[in-house]
Amino acid sequence: MNAVTEIYTGFKSLLIGMRVTIGQFFKPAVTVRYPHQTLKIPLRYRGHIELVGNPASGKPLCFVCKLCERACPSDCISVDGVKLEGDKRKSVTSYKLDFTRCSLCGSCVEACREGAIRFSRDYNLAGLAKEEFLMDLVQRFQAQQAEAKPEVRSAKPEVLAEQKRETANVSLNPTP
Amino acid sequence: MSALFSKLVSLLDTEPYRLVVAVVVIVSFVALNAAYLVWVERKGAGRFQRRPGPTEVGPAGLLQPVADGLKLMSKQLIVPAGADSTLFRAAPLMVMAPVLMSLAVIPFGRGLAARNLNVGLLMIFALGSINVMALMLGGWASRNKYAMMSAARVVSQNVAYEIPMLLVVITLAMVTGTMDLNQIVLQQAGGFWHWNLFRVWVNPLMPVTFLIFYICMLEETNRAPFDMAEAESELVAGAYTEYAGMGFGVFFMAEYANIVLGCSLATVLFLGGWQSPFGLLPGVGWFLLKMYFLVFSVVWVRWTFPRTQFYRLLNLSWKILIPVSLFTLILSAAMIKLPAMIKLLRALL
Numbered sequence: 137m138n139a140v141t142e143i144y145t146g147f148k149s150l151l152i153g154m155r156v157t158i159g160q161f162f163k164p165a166v167t168v169r170y171p172h173q174t175l176k177i178p179l180r181y182r183g184h185i186e187l188v189g190n191p192a193s194g195k196p197l198c199f200v201c202k203l204c205e206r207a208c209p210s211d212c213i214s215v216d217g218v219k220l221e222g223d224k225r226k227s228v229t230s231y232k233l234d235f236t237r238c239s240l241c242g243s244c245v246e247a248c249r250e251g252a253i254r255f256s257r258d259y260n261l262a263g264l265a266k267e268e269f270l271m272d273l274v275q276r277f278q279a280q281q282a283e284a285k286p287e288v289r290s291a292k293p294e295v296l297a298e299q300k301r302e303t304a305n306v307s308l309n310p311t312p
Numbered sequence: 313m314s315a316l317f318s319k320l321v322s323l324l325d326t327e328p329y330r331l332v333v334a335v336v337v338i339v340s341f342v343a344l345n346a347a348y349l350v351w352v353e354r355k356g357a358g359r360f361q362r363r364p365g366p367t368e369v370g371p372a373g374l375l376q377p378v379a380d381g382l383k384l385m386s387k388q389l390i391v392p393a394g395a396d397s398t399l400f401r402a403a404p405l406m407v408m409a410p411v412l413m414s415l416a417v418i419p420f421g422r423g424l425a426a427r428n429l430n431v432g433l434l435m436i437f438a439l440g441s442i443n444v445m446a447l448m449l450g451g452w453a454s455r456n457k458y459a460m461m462s463a464a465r466v467v468s469q470n471v472a473y474e475i476p477m478l479l480v481v482i483t484l485a486m487v488t489g490t491m492d493l494n495q496i497v498l499q500q501a502g503g504f505w506h507w508n509l510f511r512v513w514v515n516p517l518m519p520v521t522f523l524i525f526y527i528c529m530l531e532e533t534n535r536a537p538f539d540m541a542e543a544e545s546e547l548v549a550g551a552y553t554e555y556a557g558m559g560f561g562v563f564f565m566a567e568y569a570n571i572v573l574g575c576s577l578a579t580v581l582f583l584g585g586w587q588s589p590f591g592l593l594p595g596v597g598w599f600l601l602k603m604y605f606l607v608f609s610v611v612w613v614r615w616t617f618p619r620t621q622f623y624r625l626l627n628l629s630w631k632i633l634i635p636v637s638l639f640t641l642i643l644s645a646a647m648i649k650l651p652a653m654i655k656l657l658r659a660l661l
Contacts, residue, residue, distance in 0.1 A: 139632075143632065150617070153616050153617060154612065154613070154616050156616075157360050157612065157615060157616040158612065160359075160360055160361075160362055161356075161359045161360050161612075163362060164362075165358070165359075165362050165363055165364045166362045166363075167362070167363050167364060169364065169367065
């Protein structure tokens with residue numbers, strides 16, 4: 137009799153398991169088809185750093201004070217600039233980031249008084265050679281500007297406002 | 313035009329042509345099923361795990377089997393040093409050939425069987441046992457101790473499950489009184505309550521018999537939850553460890569071909585073959601519908617249950633399935649002979 141009840145309860149539990157899986161079968165997939173679809177990256181995402189532009193002039197806010205360079209514990213930033221005729225401050229000509237050594241600690245972003253650098257939300261960073269991670273952020277900034285985005289990414293207060301607006305970061309965001 | 317067509321059809325029905333047509337149809341049916349059941353399995357696995365499954369090769373991943381096939385065919389067939397090369401090469405063929413031969417007697421529709429043998433059921437089980445031997449040979453010929461051990465596991469597993477399967481089939485042969493698969497289907501005409509699955513007035517345990525047949529079919533095809541032989545999640549590939557390229561591919565195809573055969577047989581024996589469940593429009597469509605439902609359920613079972621332990625597997629067979637199937641055998645024998653026995657007793661008293 138014991139064996140019979142055992143078979144009965146065992147078989148019943150098998151059927152319950154089958155019902156659970158068939159229930160899942162008809163529900164939509166939860167995966168993101170990565171290269172075709174991407175998740176919206178949260179604003180607080182810590183990618184490598186990038187230069188912030190001045191919305192009025194479209195040039196980097198950075199004026200080569202080199203606080204970030206000094207703040208960096210891994211010694212992976214080197215900034216260079218020139219003083220242009222008629223400008224009060226220097227303008228940046230090269231901002232070298234050795235991303236192979238960067239530990240994304242964020243000391244440079246904290247050190248910057250102007251809010252001239254921030255974390256990018258770039259995470260597709262696979263590369264075939266080490267040199268691809270020796271980045272020149274000025275070139276990157278110019279390339280971004282050349283893409284002629286009408287919205288110029290803004291300085292800190294506006295970022296925070298944007299952050300408040302976009303609370304849901306999980307919405308799917310098909311890439312073109 | 314139609315006269316020409318009917319002439320062509322009647323020509324194809326004459327002997328040497330009929331044979332060629334049957335061979336071509338069965339081989340292509342098996343190959344197509346083996347290829348696309350892999351796709352069904354992968355899509356099914358994806359859906360059960362809330363993933364999309366293959367999507368990249370062709371629309372909805374439909375060209376995935378072609379890509380897999382090309383990959384396997386482009387690989388070298390390696391015969392390991394010291395292996396018995398003849399047996400090593402013969403084993404995949406010996407797994408595949410019995411399935412193709414068995415499908416010759418399956419009635420897909422009215423008169424739609426390559427050969428209408430009156431001992432078709434017997435032939436299928438006779439050929440089915442070659443499968444086990446071929447796996448054993450494959451494992452043994454590879455001269456690899458792991459392949460050898462898992463081949464031994466395959467044999468002990470398949471021998472344990474051959475017994476309840478055959479007992480169930482004997483029960484069925486007693487109930488139907490014939491081994492002709494076409495006759496068995498014809499007996500089940502006129503609605504689903506005539507199917508052998510629901511023939512409870514002959515043997516009240518008919519649904520249990522079907523269940524035992526189904527479990528044994530899962531086991532004979534080495535499917536999860538009884539896939540110790542291959543155990544692809546932790547072993548390399550069980551008895552197929554040393555096989556590369558299409559040698560492995562043929563084993564893989566044979567697994568799916570065996571599933572098609574097992575499900576076809578279950579459909580013919582228990583679910584009325586090509587008979588319609590409501591007595592309307594019997595035809596090959598019903599057969600395929602029932603068979604593919606069973607195939608789907610095999611995928612469903614695989615992605616629901618984890619693998620059992622080896623001793624549990626043998627316990628299930630020796631302690632539950634064999635006693636129960638013996639009981640159904642005796643019960644149906646008694647039920648069939650009951651009227652005659654009552655008559656005899658009356659005459660004696």
